[in-house]
Amino acid sequence: MSTATARAHPNIALVKYWGKAEEDLILPVAGSMSMTLDAFATTTTVTVRESEEATDAEDSFVLNGTPATGTALDRTTRFLDHVRELAGSSARADVVSVNEAPTAAGLASSASGFAALALAASRAYGLDLDQRSLSRLARRGSGSACRSVVDRYAVWNAGTDDATSYAEPIDAPEMRLVIVTVDGAQKQVSSREGMRRTAATSPFYDAWITSTARTLEDMVAACKAGDLTAIGEITESHALRMHAVIASALPPVRYLAPASVAAFDTAAALREQGTFAYATADAGPNVCVLTTPDAAEDVAAALTPHGQVRIVGPGPGAHLTEEAAR
Template structure:
């Protein structure tokens, strides 16, 4: 009997301001374009791994519920990346708690795989650095590579089929007057998974061929705006980039959208608030929820305006989130 190897980590979600939409390699999760995100303090995942020869097989418990064979197998395959690197075959028990609405366009997979990657690295004494870990996290969920760092993070698309060329890196600590408000319009799992939606868009949308070119331009513009701490320009670029991404979906065949009536209502409210002098810009990912980039100093004022139309439980103000960190393990 070998001693159990245990570690537990907390990782935070990130929201892309320059979007990742489309893979050039499905298996390795190599993106068509680079992207840039902001890590959020309010949404996170806590994951504990325990490797032990006392387990008959791998176990996966999410939010207190044992997961299906299919879900466990998927996570097991991912953990195999770390087991192969460590040269071990020990079964693992994964206990994960998501403090994010799962699969609703709030990047729960990003924090989940980032926390899992960090916990596996620690428990198996691999000593991978954040750069190397971002490559490993990417292979679980593309956006997880960005959750390896706090603040503004750039995910480099890399080149060709070289898995090690695509990684995330910190760009700016975002330790200034900046926040994001999540407007949670739908807690339900989304109708179309991101993976299927991306591939359908690539294969059928005539607008998609313009997407890489637009992202490259937007990325350079937003990096310059971040260096200048120009939130107005950052917001304008991010809002337009998000709408261009959703336009590729609307032009797919058959067409589809993540917009719901409340999503559209929220966008109009944000434009009206902007017209009335507040600094606020919207972005949306693969889900109906709307995220609002704004100065933290104006976040309460914006929330008060939103309360005229949405319930307080739907409005979550988030400051900038940190890189993953270790937690005390339970029962040890």
């Protein structure tokens, strides 16, 4: 048997990914930019069985102590099939994973999950991938996972095929995010379903694609210039655009809850008082407020009425660890 354990953190997109140009390869309609967090990690151990066991058994997947079935197991098996194809192996595997963030609640647990799985599985099957190749592999499990491979801040190049769609590092000023967990429950409409519905039915979807491409260019320029105000304005504006186009789908999808909107309002009120605070939210009710290290405690205190708060900073990309998943 061969075993590897990897740890990866979720990322929060400051320029959002919403929509696929190609479903099987998970190629996005436009690029995106994110911060990899230093919290809410996923730790995953992959154990490859002896090859003679491959023909009469299935992969197993245990998530947070519970054997996975249905969609979760199917996604993991399909991903492992791709790794096996790359490695020239038919051996089945046992996967044990622990999420420190709520699963499927809009805190990018799939990003950390598939980034950790990509690294652990590739090593367990004998592959030694560079960062770009590992990012491409993680993308095949969950699009945003390609960014969790990268330390601190990442840009996902949309690309036009498997070889050209990957994430790479980008320099940015030192920032913090105050995570406001409004609701840790699993959302009713998955991101994949929400993307498909938006692409198929929103009359504003084409404009979302073209404007996102321009927004990413503006964000890269703002990061290069160290322009915190521009970074904040782009972050909040693009999040609201994403939720607006999602709400324009038929039937509409609304991920933000009243407490989410209240958190956005609190960020705006803090700005009026001279505090750097700009809100964003992925496909879920939980809100992240971008701020500076010296203002983070004050921002967190102001956001406490809206949910459980935690200050996070930029964290490491996917990495191997000796820690066993439990």
